[in-house]
Amino acid sequence: MSDNKTLGEHLRERGVSRRGFMKFCAATASLMALPPAMIPAIAETLQNARRPSVIWLSFQECTGCTESLTRSHAPTVESLIFDYISLDYHHTLQAASGEAAEQAREAAMKENWGKYLLVVDGSIPQRDGGVYSTIAGMTNLEMLQEVAKGAAAIVSVGTCAAFGGLPKADPNPTGAAAVSQIVTDKPIVNIPGCPPIPVAITGVLAQYLTLGKLPEMDHLGRPKAFYGQNIHDRCYRRPFYERGQFAETFDDEGAKKGWCLFKLGCKGPTTYNACATAKWNEGTSFPIQSGHGCIGCSEPDFWDAGGFYKALSVPIGDAAGAITAAAAAAAAAGLAAGAVNRYHKQVAQAAHEPLKVEELSREEKS
Amino acid sequence: MSGPSVEKGINFIREQIDAPVASFFSSCVHCGMCAEACLFYTQTGDPRYTPIYKVEPMRRLWENEFTLWGRIKSTLGIAKKVTEEDFAQWEELVYDGCSLCGRCSLVCPVGNDISGMIRKIREGFSAAGYAPEGLIGATTRAITIGSPMGVRLPALKAQIGHVEKETGIEIPLDRAGAEYMVLLSSMEIMNFPEYLQAIARIMRQAGRTWTISSKAFEATNSGIQIGASDLARELVQRVVDAAEELGVQTVISPECGHAYTAIRWEGPNLIGRPFKFKVRHILEVLDEFREQGLIKTRGKEQARLTFHDPCQLVRKGGVVEQPRHLLDLVAENFVEMTDHGAMNWCCGGGGGVSANERADELRLKAFRQKKSQLDEIGVETLVTACANCRITLEEGLEEYEMDIPVVGLTETLAEHLVEEDQEGQG
Numbered sequence: 129m130s131d132n133k134t135l136g137e138h139l140r141e142r143g144v145s146r147r148g149f150m151k152f153c154a155a156t157a158s159l160m161a162l163p164p165a166m167i168p169a170i171a172e173t174l175q176n177a178r179r180p181s182v183i184w185l186s187f188q189e190c191t192g193c194t195e196s197l198t199r200s201h202a203p204t205v206e207s208l209i210f211d212y213i214s215l216d217y218h219h220t221l222q223a224a225s226g227e228a229a230e231q232a233r234e235a236a237m238k239e240n241w242g243k244y245l246l247v248v249d250g251s252i253p254q255r256d257g258g259v260y261s262t263i264a265g266m267t268n269l270e271m272l273q274e275v276a277k278g279a280a281a282i283v284s285v286g287t288c289a290a291f292g293g294l295p296k297a298d299p300n301p302t303g304a305a306a307v308s309q310i311v312t313d314k315p316i317v318n319i320p321g322c323p324p325i326p327v328a329i330t331g332v333l334a335q336y337l338t339l340g341k342l343p344e345m346d347h348l349g350r351p352k353a354f355y356g357q358n359i360h361d362r363c364y365r366r367p368f369y370e371r372g373q374f375a376e377t378f379d380d381e382g383a384k385k386g387w388c389l390f391k392l393g394c395k396g397p398t399t400y401n402a403c404a405t406a407k408w409n410e411g412t413s414f415p416i417q418s419g420h421g422c423i424g425c426s427e428p429d430f431w432d433a434g435g436f437y438k439a440l441s442v443p444i445g446d447a448a449g450a451i452t453a454a455a456a457a458a459a460a461a462g463l464a465a466g467a468v469n470r471y472h473k474q475v476a477q478a479a480h481e482p483l484k485v486e487e488l489s490r491e492e493k494s
Numbered sequence: 495m496s497g498p499s500v501e502k503g504i505n506f507i508r509e510q511i512d513a514p515v516a517s518f519f520s521s522c523v524h525c526g527m528c529a530e531a532c533l534f535y536t537q538t539g540d541p542r543y544t545p546i547y548k549v550e551p552m553r554r555l556w557e558n559e560f561t562l563w564g565r566i567k568s569t570l571g572i573a574k575k576v577t578e579e580d581f582a583q584w585e586e587l588v589y590d591g592c593s594l595c596g597r598c599s600l601v602c603p604v605g606n607d608i609s610g611m612i613r614k615i616r617e618g619f620s621a622a623g624y625a626p627e628g629l630i631g632a633t634t635r636a637i638t639i640g641s642p643m644g645v646r647l648p649a650l651k652a653q654i655g656h657v658e659k660e661t662g663i664e665i666p667l668d669r670a671g672a673e674y675m676v677l678l679s680s681m682e683i684m685n686f687p688e689y690l691q692a693i694a695r696i697m698r699q700a701g702r703t704w705t706i707s708s709k710a711f712e713a714t715n716s717g718i719q720i721g722a723s724d725l726a727r728e729l730v731q732r733v734v735d736a737a738e739e740l741g742v743q744t745v746i747s748p749e750c751g752h753a754y755t756a757i758r759w760e761g762p763n764l765i766g767r768p769f770k771f772k773v774r775h776i777l778e779v780l781d782e783f784r785e786q787g788l789i790k791t792r793g794k795e796q797a798r799l800t801f802h803d804p805c806q807l808v809r810k811g812g813v814v815e816q817p818r819h820l821l822d823l824v825a826e827n828f829v830e831m832t833d834h835g836a837m838n839w840c841c842g843g844g845g846g847v848s849a850n851e852r853a854d855e856l857r858l859k860a861f862r863q864k865k866s867q868l869d870e871i872g873v874e875t876l877v878t879a880c881a882n883c884r885i886t887l888e889e890g891l892e893e894y895e896m897d898i899p900v901v902g903l904t905e906t907l908a909e910h911l912v913e914e915d916q917e918g919q920g
Contacts, residue, residue: 469516469560476508483506483621483724485637488630490498490623 135337136175149174156334160343160353173338180337181240182247183233183275184218187268188261188295188304189250193286194220196323216244219263230264237278245336246279246314248272248307251288251295255303272310281315281342282307285329290318290349291428298432308349317342318349322425325406328354348428350400359396359422362404365389383419393437394421401426500578503622504555507576510614511556518606519553522546528598528608533839533863534591534856545598545608548587551576552615581624588612588619589626590853593860594719594752594845595805600836616721625720628850633716637725640732641712642849643680650678650711653687663694668740669705674779675742675771676706677713677733677757679750681881689749689881692908696780699911700788704746710736713748715756719846726756727764733757737771744772746779749902751806751844751880758811775807776904777879781816784823791910794826797874801828801903802864802887803838804880817879817903824910825877831867839863843886861890868898879903 133141139149153171157164186194198221215221216236217229224232236244250268253260258269276282284307287293295304308316319328332351335343343351360366368374368388375382375389388394396404399422403414415422421437424430528545529535535543546553557564558573567573596609619625632642639646654665666672674697682689697704710732717726737745747754758773774782783789801821807813814835821828833839842860847853864887868876876891876898878884887900 465562472559473509473511476505479505480509481502483722485634485725487498488620488623488625488633488720488722489627 134176156331160331160335170338181214181216181236181244183216183236183244184247186219187250187252189288191220193249193323197326241278243280246275246282247285248289249285251292251304252310253302254305260302276311276314279314284318286324287320287322287425290320294431315342320426325402327406354402355400359399359404363396389421391439392421393439395424396422397440399424399427498623500622503618504576506621507552507555507618510617519556521604527601531597531601533860537860537862543591548592549611549615551580551584581622585624590856593840593847595840596810620720620722626850626852629720629846632849633720636716641680642714642716645680645683647708650683653683657690661691661694663698666705668708670740672703672705673743674704675737675745676704678711678748679714679881682748688905689902692905695908695911700783707736713750713753718752718756730761730764742771744774747775749879749881751804754811755806775813777813777816781819790912791823792912793910794824796826798827799825799875799877800831800873802876802878804883805840805844809836820907824907829871841883841886843882848882848886858893865894876900877903877906
């Protein structure tokens with residue numbers, strides 16, 4: 129549980145230098161689009177921050193989000209921060225099991241009621257009373273509702289928690305839903321991605337620790353600092369797109385030369401995430417850099433968007449059908465209008481009595 | 495007999511509304527370029543003579559009955575209906591203020607055939623009894639007598655007699671199997687017999703066979719001018735029947751503008767089938783003769799002269815180069831007016847305006863357009879190829895005291911024929 133050490137003390141114990149810590153603070157400020165003047169404030173606040181209690185609930189998920197966070201960034205400052213927070217309950221990471229684990233959760237809730245941060249990964253099944261996923265005999269739905277009550281804020285990590293993700297993909301057999309569909313009375317920040325970029329998680333946590341509030345968000349509840357720009361606009365292959373140089377297959381000349389993957393179904397143009405800038409594995413690479421198009425994993429319903437290898441210019445989903453139907457309806461309406469007009473004219477023609485020369489003059493009418 | 499009525503007129507206009515008309519009204523951008531192209535507007539400055547405005551009743555009918563908004567407005571009772579008052583007001587614009595010259599259609603940036611629509615709207619006005627007396631009279635004579643000027647066969651025969659005497663050439667009447675059947679306008683029979691003379695001499699030199707039908711010698715078609723297709727059809731049918739009975743290859747439309755439009759362009763549409771003969775304007779035939787070397791001329795006119803392009807023949811009929819080629823043969827000092835060929839200015843008397851006495855004042859006012867063109871180049875002779883233009887030009891020149899003789903191109907050409915070999919035959 130929580131001890132009384134500050135973050136600064138904790139980091140120093142772990143051998144992180146002042147310089148390394150300041151670098152992290154500057155990076156965090158810039159990542160979160162905060163002014164440079166905020167860096168000392170971040171450092172000061174983080175130094176003296178008390179360990180906040182974090183309860184991490186995993187529901188219908190694959191543990192990929194946790195893997196992303198714990199494995200790829202193991203020795204970094206971000207992971208130390210993550211170590212530092214008082215992770216009082218986490219299926220995968222906690223040592224306790226069985227009833228002890230549930231007791232830990234309940235104790236953390238009680239001790240930090242109204243103050244703890246709730247992190248959720250995975251979607252929540254709702255169909256048939258939510259029986260499709262239970263923990264210790266409790267449905268995910270019940271657990272979320274219970275834990276959310278005492279939370280200061282909720283962080284939905286991963287696309288499943290944020291938007292429903294894969295479990296919600298058509299035909300959604302479990303009635304999977306996003307956190308925001310169930311909890312409506314708490315501040316929620318979505319950090320989607322399959323999995324999300326680790327710094328997006330630590331960045332949000334850092335800001336919450338320092339400023340005591342959640343970051344500025346877009347219309348989908350995503351922090352703008354990480355999800356404010358689309359992959360395409362920041363992609364290093366963008367010049368090839370502008371020149372119309374595309375890889376047509378995964379093993380052609382264009383693919384070898386690193387041309388744009390748009391025609392191979394890259395969803396970069398419609399995907400808002402920081403992959404192209406923050407990258408993965410400590411800034412090593414990201415999918416497009418390793419030769420595969422973006423699959424749009426940080427967008428809602430990316431799994432049902434018509435195929436990862438289908439170029440975006442092909443209407444996704446049912447748009448094609450809708451357009452065809454609309455066009456057909458419009459054509460039918462046009463034909464109907466034309467038929468009405470033609471009929472109207474035919475009536476006029478039927479009423480036509482050939483004009484006789486005697487009928488030209490009005491005077492002769494009577 | 496049901497007699498003319500506004501309902502009938504509206505129904506006749508309704509019949510004329512087709513896809514082109516709908517697209518024309520939909521695409522009009524109200525730029526006003528047609529106004530600047532219309533001599534009735536430029537010479538009066540009266541915006542009511544803006545060509546597209548002349549078909550406003552038709553536009554309103556189209557909007558009320560053929561568009562969604564119009565139908566909604568009509569249902570709500572807030573649409574402006576076409577009334578008898580509209581017919582009374584627009585009659586002057588539709589007949590007196592338009593010579594169907596087609597200059598507006600040519601300049602329209604969105605390609606609207608405005609003069610074609612005025613031709614269409616006249617269908618409704620004639621059926622509603624709102625056509626000018628002069629045109630009603632001409633049409634009545636054309637149908638009942640066979641000529642808008644009341645020329646009957648005996649009058650033609652008398653002229654034929656004069657021409658035969660003058661030229662010593664036989665004018666073949668009703669000769670079956672002739673290559674050409676020649677049509678004449680009443681005006682040529684009565685006012686300009688030199689045309690018939692010229693034809694006789696040119697045909698003799700070219701060595702072609704030709705004839706005139708006693709059943710259908712009249713080329714003009716008042717039904718086209720007043721805008722009554724039912725009557726225009728009857729007049730066209732007479733020519734078609736005669737030509738097919740005689741089995742001629744080609745019917746020659748005379749030096750008359752609307753006659754050419756009537757028989758060549760509107761004719762097959764009116765009777766609903768292709769003709770079994772070709773139709774050519776006399777200038778087209780003469781230019782063919784020239785190309786084939788069938789015409790030998792001697793000497794050239796020394797007078798400074800210009801050519802007035804008849805609208806129906808040149809702008810609407812596409813006979814632009816032929817008159818120039820022919821004038822090259824016989825004119826030394828040919829000059830063009832500023833706007834010539836397809837962009838010529840109308841004499842002001844076309845489209846039935848010259849047959850409408852009520853429009854005389856307006857027509858003479860509009861003639862100032864032609865006057866300024868002529869003043870600019872200062873010619874001694876004015877050549878044209880339309881009897882109606884010729885009369886209108888003569889009247890206009892007289893009104894403005896301009897001493898310029900107006901002559902037909904065919905007769906001008908005939909004056910320079912080399913006829914030594916035939917002269918001996920006397």
